[in-house]
Amino acid sequence: MNGGEKMNIEEEYKKVINDMDEFTYDWKPENYDDPSKPILKITKSSLGTMKWCPTKYDFNYIQRLSQDQTEAMRKGTIMHNSREEFFNVFDIKKAESMNNSEVLEYCTSLMPVDDYFDLSLTVASFEAQRFIEARTEGKIDEYLPIVNEGTFDAEITIDAGPYKGDASLNYEPFTLQREYKIHIQGIIDRIFIENGGLIPFEYKTGGWKDSKVSDMRQEMAFYQLLIENSPPEVLAKNGLTPDMEVTHWGWYYPAANHVFVEKKTKRAMTSVMYRIAKLLYAYEQKSFPAKFYAPMCGQWCSYFGICPAAQEDTWL
Numbered sequence: 203m204n205g206g207e208k209m210n211i212e213e214e215y216k217k218v219i220n221d222m223d224e225f226t227y228d229w230k231p232e233n234y235d236d237p238s239k240p241i242l243k244i245t246k247s248s249l250g251t252m253k254w255c256p257t258k259y260d261f262n263y264i265q266r267l268s269q270d271q272t273e274a275m276r277k278g279t280i281m282h283n284s285r286e287e288f289f290n291v292f293d294i295k296k297a298e299s300m301n302n303s304e305v306l307e308y309c310t311s312l313m314p315v316d317d318y319f320d321l322s323l324t325v326a327s328f329e330a331q332r333f334i335e336a337r338t339e340g341k342i343d344e345y346l347p348i349v350n351e352g353t354f355d356a357e358i359t360i361d362a363g364p365y366k367g368d369a370s371l372n373y374e375p376f377t378l379q380r381e382y383k384i385h386i387q388g389i390i391d392r393i394f395i396e397n398g399g400l401i402p403f404e405y406k407t408g409g410w411k412d413s414k415v416s417d418m419r420q421e422m423a424f425y426q427l428l429i430e431n432s433p434p435e436v437l438a439k440n441g442l443t444p445d446m447e448v449t450h451w452g453w454y455y456p457a458a459n460h461v462f463v464e465k466k467t468k469r470a471m472t473s474v475m476y477r478i479a480k481l482l483y484a485y486e487q488k489s490f491p492a493k494f495y496a497p498m499c500g501q502w503c504s505y506f507g508i509c510p511a512a513q514e515d516t517w518l
Contacts, residue, residue, distance in 0.1 A: 226383045227263035231486050234382060241449045242384045242485070244478060248456065250417070252481050254259065256490035259481075261505045264490075269504040274408065277318060281407045282391070286315045289350045289392070294342060297333060321407070324456045345404070349393035352440040356431035359383050360479050371416075373476055376483050385480070386398040388428050393442075399449030400429065400442070410458035419470035420464075420477070422451035426466060427474060 233239040235501040252259040261267045291312060297305055309330040313322035362381050367373040377473035394401040401424040409471065426448045429437075434444055452463035482488055492511035499506050506512050 255493040257492035260490040278407045286351045347392035348395045354428040401450045404453040406455045410455040410460040423470035423474045
């Protein structure tokens, strides 16, 4: 392919992508140079599912097999919705004149009382304390997030490699057949701003284990990737500008009273880019093998009953 032909393909892609509302998980790399075909979409959830188990990714995102809603999914939906609404309705001026007890009562009144009441009280107490500290430090203007459940879209190009891998992370070396442009999408729970720097913040309703640190850093790096590559119009829709930089990230697990903030790390971004490339490699190879571990899969995977690896294990 000469330079002129490559430029024409890139221009055609840009036009198609601008006109296209939907992208795809059922992606065929052999059709990549056909501008009438949608390019691959990757989200934080799809990338996380791929890491959990490539077969589950295939069932969920390519074959689009239905899943039963678990209690954990229901809990997550309710608590995420209530936390979004909390920041939508929180009145800074009203809270500013309250004493500490009244701030706690006010925060509690903004949380749901019928579903997961104990967890709601924990979140209310956390937000009340955070507001009181912000008021004491003269930083009330930084209390509310600058972005509350923001939707981001971006395009990035993934190099062919080679990818050397990382033995400490069980990452194996590989090389893609070519470079690919892909579409990444995501909803970022919240983005706070402090001293001019952006701090994407994730809210989790499950339990906390220290072993989750690596995964959380990679999730936050995916958010950084979204923010850094979103076009100006997407940033503007979320109240951001291209000159704003992610400096830190953090996460909150109220069930464990665990909250953590740190400076962004280059290693986490390197891991995310590797995982995206490895997902592309799986599409190239048409290979999505199962990562079967009976205690975990039986408890957490809704595809357990149809998974070939689970069935093979059952008959051993």
